[in-house]
Each structure stands twice: as C-alpha cells, then as structure tokens.
Amino acid sequence: MTADQTPGLAARLAETACVRGAFTLPDGTVLDAYFDEYRLAADPGLLHDVAVAMASLIPTETEVLAGLALGGVPLAVALSAATGLPAAFLRRRAKCYGSKRQVEGIALEGKRVVLVDDVVRSGDQLLAATRVLRIAGAKVTDALCVLERPSRGRQRLAEHRITLNPLLAEADLPVPATEAVS
Template structure:
C-alpha cells in the first residue's frame, strides 16, 4: 500500500475501525503522521471526530480496509472537510467493485486499491 500514497499527502486518516491498523502501519513505514477518524465524535473525553495531529489546511489521505459502496469514506470525507481538511484521495486494501469507485468520484475523491475483487477470484 505504501507506493499508493500520493506525494502531496500530509496526514494519513484511518477510518474506524478497519482503517486504523492499516493507517498505523503506513505511518510507521512512511514517516507520515496519522489521525484516527471516528464515525461520530464521542460525547466524552476529547469529544473529537479526528484524533491526532491538527488536520485544518492539511491534505489527508483516507485509509480504509475494504470499500463496497464508498459510503463511509464519503461521509467521513465530508466531516473532515467541514473541519478544514482537504480530502481528494483514498486508499484501500480491497475494492469490492460494487460502485464505490464511481460513487467516490462523484464526491471528488479518487480511490486507489491494492486489490480489486475481480483479481482475487
């Protein structure tokens, strides 16, 4: 996955829950900082949606394990954009080829996958 990280990436954004260990591994390998993105902010503790470095004005790469429809990436991207981050790309381990790539393109997000489902059959 590391070669799929765009050069202009400032922060890796691992989505809860499957994207977290992948973003952590990629941060370790690449030296890039990572933030962990919740599906919704908790009402206690830090009450943050994105835990980690400040994301405002930064170019984030969303990291996910498996993409089907792309819905969670689209929702999280909008939340991150509302917090001032720039989000235009995402990577995943497996693209199930169920419309996620096309759906995300409509949201201005380019999806890069390590594997496509058709390659694994």
C-alpha cells in the same frame, strides 16, 4: 495495483483474511464471502507487507493519513510507520465523553489528507469521513484501501472529487473454499 504487482501478497491475504459463508452487509445485501480486516490486522507480518505495498499508492503531496474506524485504523498506523507520514483517526461519531472528538491525532486544517480504509464497496463510509474532514478544513482528494469490491463505490467517490487507489480488486483476491463462517 494488481496481484501481479504484489507477488504472493494476494494469496497471503486470501489465506488469512478471506472468509466464506453468509455475511449480511448493513444495507441487507448478503455476500457469500467477505474480507475480515481483523485477521489482517492481527497478523503483524502481513500487516507490515500490506502497508509497504500500499505506500506506493500514496500521492506525493500527502501530509496526513486518516484511518477510518475500525478497519482503517491499523492500516493507517502501519502506513504511518512505513512512510513517516503522521496519522489521524476518525470515529463514526464523536465521543460523548473525554475529548468529545470525532477526529483524533494530528491537526488537519489546511493539510492534504488521504483516507485509509480496509474495504470499499459503496463508498458510504469514505464519503461520510470526507464530509467530516472537509468541515475540519482538510483537503481530501484521495482514498486508499486494501480491497475494492465491485459496486458503485469508485464512481460515487469520483462524484465527490475523491480518487480511489485500491491495493487489490476483488478479482485479484481468491477466497479459500475451505473457510466457513462460524
């Protein structure tokens, strides 16, 4: 989907969630701007509108939406509310107390599950989640995200038979020049 297909939404996302400044990724790469998913999740009107726009990206055979911790969880909840599809939630690792589960929510065995995350760059998080879900018996063939950053994420996912369906590409989302990281 492009910014033209989501009138005003790209500008609202840029205004609310794009932050300028040095931001270091886990692999050591330093970005001069980043997408702050917490700012998106904290704005109920924007989160609702993003979920409504993303709903059109969900494949028709989808049975469960799986939100990746932490950025994908509020998106999966909002998408679930907008579509009526049940949700599951993935932690980075299993809890060491309580349920001791890595996946919470609806049972996944044999179900067609779509991954939901905020930003996709390398695809590492989605690939790790896919392994967990496939071991649990889920059929994972698609992933949704708000923003696709230019990197090899899409290609790496395709190598594992996962189609990436982003709401916006980074080029669709201008970064406000006045915002600075504190």
